[in-house]
Amino acid sequence: MNRYLTHLRHVDLAVPDYDKQLEFYSGIWGLTPVAAEAGLSFLAAEGSPEQYVIRLRKAEEKRLDLVSYGAADPGDVDALAEQLLADGVQLITRPGAVTTPGGGYGFRFFDIDGRTIEVSSDVEARQHRRIEEKESIPVRLSHVVLNTPDLDRTRAWYEKHLGFRLSDTLSSPHMGEVMHFMRISTQHHSMALAKGPHTSLHHVSFELRGLDEYMYGTGRLLRAGTTKIWGPGRHLAGHNTFSYFLDPHGNTVEYTTELEQLDEDSWHPHVYDFSQPEVTDQWGTANPMSELVAKESFNDPDRGSFLAPPV
Incomplete structure (x- = not known):
């Protein structure tokens, strides 16, 4: 059994009510906006080295855009991609540079239900901090x-x-x-x-x-x-x-x-x-x-x- 995946990185959501969602996640839910472009926002958890844990994308239809997992190094990314190809799994992209915040090396593919899954390594760690006592925001x-x-x-x-x-x-x-x-x-x-x-x-x-x-x-x-x-x-x-x-x-x-x-x-x-x-x-x-x-x-x-x- 392969053990290429190390941890969960982020979950990406598409939402029609983008402004309201951004206000919710960056406000009462307690995440920190770290990057944005037109209709796209990246939100981090203050205690996590991940560049972001939620991505919001403005879209006409609500959907799960993708689920992202970490891998230890580019060699594991390549090995997983080759194994998936050999097993007939449909790749969306081949391994290469990741262009989202923090960069890295990764690729995307569909799981058996058609969800987009991303696996990446070498994403730059985000400057994070220790969450203090009584601080009720996501770690x-x-x-x-x-x-x-x-x-x-x-x-x-x-x-x-x-x-x-x-x-x-x-x-x-x-x-x-x-x-x-x-x-x-x-x-x-x-x-x-x-x-x-x-x-x-x-x-x-x-x-x-x-x-x-x-x-x-x-x-x-x-x-x-x-x-x-x-x-x-x-x-x-x-x-x-x-x-x-x-x-x-x-x-x-x-x-x-x-x-x-x-x-x-x-x-x-x-x-x-x-x-x-x-x-x-x-x-x-x-x-x-x-x-x-x-x-x-x-x-x-x-x-x-x-x-x-x-x-």
Whole structure:
């Protein structure tokens, strides 16, 4: 199994209500605008060495533009590209210079559901800082969750082609398996795959400094009238806290902290029954998992499948 991927870099969103989205992410959500051009903005997390963790692009249709992962060096980028080509994966670009902030060396390709994935190395590190006590802004991007109509097929594709490993699974007696938590490091998951009616973004998650900061941030969003979907609570799989909100265009975004770090040599994946309330929320403080929560998490069908973003 290849292990070319090192970490999650950024998630790029296309949005019709660009100004409102930019105001949300750079304002109450707590990201820092670092670069912009006409209809394109790059936002960083203050505690992260990544040049940016969210990119917003003005577009007529809402879509997930791409998900970007890091690789250790150009050799790994080239090796992955050659392997994907040999396996018949459709490349959008060949490895070469990356022109977004921080530069680097990378390429793009479609996953099995038609999402654009980018892998890059040698991106210049951003000057970042230690997040202080009670400072309730994102430290870094934590993970991304993607909806797929064929859960096992998509899981197998990510395992075979990108070296993801299964950490845990959520299941229920009535629905069967509904979510796979996938890792590329000792972090419990950098990505999860959720069973959905269509290909779409489930949610994007941001790590806060600690429990206090996570609660301060959750409270700030609630007081500002941001639409809360679910939380605050603590999941069993991954052991992380959760507060899910909607951004202005209906994408689900999460504040989290204390995501589990695994010993990969001894770890064995669990199958958790999410119909048990303590599985979805160990604390019992969150509103119950409901059809409304699930419906918002399904999001709108993604208009970007097998259609590469223009930038």
